Amino acid sequence: MEKRVYLVDITYGLVGNSPEIRMFGVDENGEKVVILDRGFRPYFYVIPEEGFEDQVARVIGKMQNVIKADVTERRLFGKPIKVVKVTVTVPDKVRELRDRVKSIQHVKEVLEADIRFYIRYMIDNDIRPGWLMFSNLKPVDNKIGGVSNVYLTETPPTSLDLGIMPRLNYMALDIEVYNPRGTPDPKRDPIIIIALANSNGDVKLLTLDNYKHEREMLNDMMSVIKEWDPDVLFGYNSNKFDMPYLVNRADALNVKLQLSKYGTPPEQSVYGHWSIIGRAHIDLYNFIEDMTDVKRKSLDYVAEYFGVMKRSERVNIPGHRIYQYWDDEGKRSQLIKYARDDVLSTLGLGKILLPYAMQLASVSGLPLDQVGPASVGSRVEMMIMHEAYKMGELAPNRVERPYETYKGAIVLEPKPGIHYNIAVLDFSSMYPNIMLKYNISPDTLVLDSSEGDYYTAPEVGYRFRKSPRGLYASLLQKLIEARREARDEMRNYPEGSFEWVLLNERQRALKIMANAMYGYCGWLGARWYIREVAESVTAWGRYLLKTAMSMAKERGLTVIYGDTDSLFVTYDKDKVADIISRINEMGFEVKIDKVYSKLIFTESKKRYIGLTADGEVDIVGFEAVRGDWSELARNVQERVAELVLRESVDEAVKYVKSVIDDLRNYRFTIDDVIIWKTLDKDINEYKAIQPHVVAARRLMEKGYVVNKGDTVGFVIVKDSGDKLTQRAYPYVFINDVKEIDVDYYVEKQVIPAALRILEVFGVNEAALLGKTGKSILDYFH
Known part of the structure; x- marks a missing residue:
């Protein structure tokens, strides 16, 4: 019997002393099914010292709970290597055997012993969450709640590319x-x-x-x-x-x-x-x-x-x-x-x-319920492991690495103030395209200059062989081609249809995963982490951005700001088009991401507000305000940005003054002024006294249970001491807003939040407090 099933969940159990893969899903009719596979066994790899492969295999093969130990060939960082594949009885014995095998004479390393059993099954059979084709199914009498039919298979399923939504409840x-x-x-x-x-x-x-x-x-x-x-x-x-x-x-x-x-x-x-x-x-x-x-x-x-x-x-x-x-x-x-x-x-x-x-x-390749909570690095790593298995590449072990830094992307100092008619040039998928073009991968790093043709990274000088394609480049090529196919296929369906939505989400997922590949290169927790790989990618990135900056200046355009893969320049349609054409000739895609009719930079990097040519307000960097700001301060900052862009600095100043007036006259609620902060360690571990820690201790004195990871809400009250920490009280203790220290919220919350934007125009604290007789026009420089 054959059946197409959408995989909802996968796990495993034991039947006697044999592991059983359990796959839960729905078929094309929406019926709930479970497919069981009892033919797969857990295994791991052992790297012996060269020349001792057969000897090590014989010793391991005699161990209890080992089914077989075979010498085979794999690759490690692109180099061919002989290993012993150790197949064991049940998943629970893998860790025990791994530790025993490590102590055997002539064993250098044990690999892939930390891969979960059902994930191992998915990797080896290239099973990805989605539609699967099962063959040779046999019904079994095994009652599981809410399941229409249970089947046993002796053949692992194959993944299908079906553009239809499963009938899920x-x-x-x-x-x-x-x-x-x-x-x-x-x-x-x-x-x-x-x-x-x-x-x-x-x-x-x-x-x-x-x-x-x-x-x-x-x-x-x-x-x-x-x-x-x-x-x-x-x-x-x-x-x-x-x-x-x-x-x-x-x-x-x-x-x-x-x-x-x-x-x-x-x-x-x-x-x-x-x-x-x-x-x-x-x-x-x-x-x-x-x-x-x-x-x-x-x-x-x-x-x-x-x-x-x-x-x-x-x-x-x-x-x-x-x-x-x-x-x-x-x-x-x-x-x-x-x-x-x-x-x-x-x-x-x-x-x-x-x-x-x-x-x-x-x-x-991660199960549907795990892909959300998994980190971006974990998602990318699972994708790489699927590709590595196909290429015969072993997965290195995760290791604890000391923190290290390397030169990253270019982030230019912005030109503070207000700018008009600014274009943002964006390198499309800069880092993935660099990795693809120059075949940058852990398994293509050249350590011996006599190894043949290679690319040399600017500044750092690391070399990567030109062929064959490495693990990363091979995977990126597949992601890019799959995205192109999905986008082409979308044209065959009406926008908003089930088919169109699925394809649109597929191309988005493919883009996100491709762009995350570089981040994985620099992740110290990555199995395939090699510093030279990450450092070379950023070196080529700096070279490209510097090249674009030189082109802009040669054409008389002013560079306002630059960050990683984006360049902000004064907009001249023909000159910008010429820059785009030249960079495209180098094999990299550049496009105009946005045109701002009005753009305001502070002196800080990665922080600006802009009004697009379409009339949309962009607030970048300001939303990441300090964790010790109240909701009131956050709201003030957002509103000030909008008023400065859409109306005037004068209107923004008037607004801030009105907020201050409301505070002075207690026209606010406790909820407006609560400051929320998380305890990232146990109370007793804090050495420096902080307001949220004091508030937490006051809660505990009243019988409240407060633990590491809890978020504490507190307010600053008046008449309780000179130090800020003495005036931090849990919000639940406050019954009247008149207990609140409004001067603190005016001077340390509202005014700083507003000035992060308004100080660009010369507005100062005195102006917001009404302590100067100057006209607002005096605040422009």
Whole structure:
């Protein structure tokens, strides 16, 4: 029997003393299936001293739990090498045997013993999350919850390039927790609302006031999830909050949390991900974290950004106020509506982001539920490991490396002030194209100059052979070609159709992964890290940007700023077109990214605001304000930027003065002035006294539980001492805004936030405080 199945989850178990790969998915009819493969065995490689390969193989072959030890040939950093492939009985024995083998005489190194068993299966058979073709399937009588059919295969599947969306059932989950002491504790604080919504339009709101005991509510939640039987379960920040809280709260209540296909609780897996066997638990926040265009990451702002739900049309409650809305029966209905809006926002966001998650999983090779929480480096490394296996290249071990630096990209000092009619020239995928053009890869680095034809990196002088293609260049070529094919195929479908959306997300995932290749080169945690590789890429990058700068100056254009792969120059259509043409002749693509009608630089690098020719406001660098700024300060900075660009400096100054006036007259809420900061270590480990640490200690004195990783919200009050730390109090202790030290917020929050932009125009603190009689025109230089 043959069957096409979309892979939702993959894991393994043991049947007797044999490992069993378990693949959960849906077929083309949307039926849930599980395919079992019992024919794969774990293995690792041993590098013996030269000439001792057979001897080492014989010794290892006699060890308990070793099935066989064969001498074979592989490559390591491009060089042919003889190794011993050690095949063992079950995955749990790999680590034990690795340690024993290391002590054998004439063994130099053990490789690939740290690759998880089901990942090993995926790499060896080039299985990527997505559609798979299974052959020779045999039905087996093995009952698994919610699964229509279980099959056994003796042939690993092959990946298919099908441009169709699988018929997945999906749902969203969101919990609200009673939090009168700030950060809730699952051993103490109950779950008060569980909100559930699915792709069929069903919504369930389970509230603690409808149950005699919290255990009953958790049991009802499990019943709903079992009934809906989702293939995909969405959450928002669920890896860090909802899932661990549910698990730990259930433990505290002695409830068996049955969420997986096997009736087991979620378990923390790799990358901090909480796995639910048989389902893909996707934390959408993991994907939003990577999106630099999304400035505010809270669910309400993200849902509005993606057009799921407007903030003005939903209930918004500060997280730290949830317990107050629960305690007040007159407000409790608002909290329930808030939970409903959250879960519907999560569901809508999941529907939008799922195609991208699916394509990113397919390109990287990581399972669908792991690709989000995995770091960019981990995603790239998995992709490289698939390619390395095909090329016969061994994966080096991860090693602890001391921190080291090397000369990076060019970042020019900006010309502070206001500029008009500025073009931004952008090198498209500069670093990937450099790596591809000059065959830069760990396995192409030339250590002996007699090794044949090679490219020599400018400044640093490292050499890379011209042929054959190395590991990185080979992979990049495939990514670029696959993206071109996806973009060409998109033209065959109407924009917005399922096919078009899938292809668009595929080309985006391919672009992101290609651009991440250079970052992997410089990642000290990379298996294939070689400093010379990363250093050579940036050296060629500096050469290209300097070349573009020289071309601009030769044509009489003023260079305003430059950063890595972008150059800001005065815009002259013909001269810019000539520069683009010349650089394209060198084999690199340059395009006009944006044209600013008005652009303002401070003296700081990577920080500017601009008004595009299309009338859009760009704020770059300012959104990364200090972690000790209040929401009020952040809002002031954004509004000042917009007023300076769209209206005038005068209007921006008037606005800041109005904010200061509101503060002086206590026309604000506590929420406006809360400063949030995370404890990155245990309280007792802090040597320097910081405001958030003092606030945390004050919480603990009142019986609050505060741990490493908790975010502390505090405000600065008046009349409590001269030092700032003496005036830092948890916001929950403040009942009246008149306790707030408004002078601190005026002088240390609002004015500095505004001046980061306004000081470019000569505006100073005195002007914002109204202590000067000068006209605003006096502030221009």
